[in-house]
Amino acid sequence: MHLPAIPRSVKIGDAAAFTGTTPRAIRHYHAIGLLPEPERGADNRRRYGYDDMVRLLWIRKMADAGIPLDDIRTAFADADGIEDSLARLEESLAAKAATIEGQQAAIHRLRETGSPLGLLSPLVADRLRHLPPGALRSSDLDALLVFERIVGPLGAAIAANRFLALAARPGLRAEEDRLAQAEAALDDTVSPDDPRIDVLAAQRSTHESALYSAIKEECLEEALDTLLEEHAETGDEEEDRAESAEEEEGEPAMSTMEAIGKMPYDFSPARIRYEERLAELMHSTDQSDDIPSQAG
Template sequence: MPLPAIPRRVKIGDAAALAGTTPRAIRHYHAIGLLAEPERGSDDRRRYGYDDMIRLLWIRRMADAGISLDDIRAAFRSTTGIEQSLARLEESLTSKAAAIEAQRAAVHRLREAGSPLGLLSPLVTGRLRDLPPGALRSADLDTLLVTERILGPLGAAAQADRFIVLATHPDLRAEEDRLAEAEAALDDTVSPDDPRIEDLASQRCDHETALAAAIEGSGLEEALDALLDREDEHNGEEEDGARMSVMEAVGKMPYDFSPARVRYEERVVELLHSADQDGDGDPGAR
């Protein structure tokens, strides 16, 4: 069977089709000096010969491997100069593979949890996994999100104990809701000198002390200590950006607190600190 007519040179569209690229890309290779300009036909259009096609095929194969165009140019000049480029490329690919694996794990946790809880770290997700549906409120998840950003997964895992106790102690949850409603009422119509602020801050301090006692009595602290003992297993995933202090975060978060609410929060911190110093309890973080 005779061979079909074999062209000695092909147009740019045919060259692009064979190489698996586009005419635009080939023109770019010409512009940056990666691929020499070929001869032109009588119609003043580029015509590509066998050697041009071999060069183009190697360019595409290296580009598909992730090698930059500058490094491809260096590789054509000398094989010795490509080694450092390949080492950088391999390091970059390793980093990308780790990032992709972390994304896959996050998607898996999200699907398994069936709620935004799965987007938090495995430490927090695992700690709250056994709570019944609906026990963890949307506002609780918001708080954990902020805490994990500020204090990291371990800080959020410790705070998760608070929500476990609230979910399993109806009386404490009812008191939490009552206090939250009273705190929300400290709007711009309330003076920072209103005597109700001191009374409400004292009630909040008592509530935090009761919460801390419930956490201690539940054995959750021992479970958290076990997590701390295995902290080495989670070192690689804890840092997800530079950590900031609580006060720095408070200064950056747009809390819509009235002057009365700000004064109330200050008094709560002062009372909790005083109670801790006096040994009357360890209310812990709110």
């Protein structure tokens, strides 16, 4: 058996083909100091020997594993450097895996519920998943989305009590719709001194009191406590809180007050005066801590 001719060195094209990379990549490795410049032949072209090829193979393997080129260079210079690089890479991959898992869960909930409700956190979605079709308005979902962003999944789950109560009490739902329509009519054509503002604020305050009573009568707070216990057993509640506290990629976490200050509402001066008057009335009845604000 005759072996094929074994070269003592090869050109860059052959080196790239053997190691599964490209000549352009190899030139880049030279440029950044990852791979030493090899000797050149009589034709002034690079020639790569056994050691060069071994190093290229290691570079390719580590790059395929996701190790950044700068870390690979450090690893060659310091035997302990590769351990640090691998530890950082493992942490990064774990974070990416958790993100992918969360995305898969969101898609599953979306397909399961057949509505945008599935894109809210599991705690909020579970709170409302048994409502009949049409009971949850698109504006209700919008409000829950804002609540979740501002106060997190737990706060949004508490706010969901109002929508459960509205679904259970058609009379309250009708009054809610009437008030929402009247509030929307407080546009720039209405003076902040219009006496109808005080009347409407009083009606909203009375409605919120009735809604809070309905939440109590329907035992919705107790039902939420039960759901929280179930989520605590599976770790979902802890995960939801962690997600709400984490900084999103490239975006710093916000406090509740910062989030409120960044959420715009197209409120006229009359509507702002109405919200202020409503807050005064709600505070006077000592229910501001228990009834979610209607702003927005």
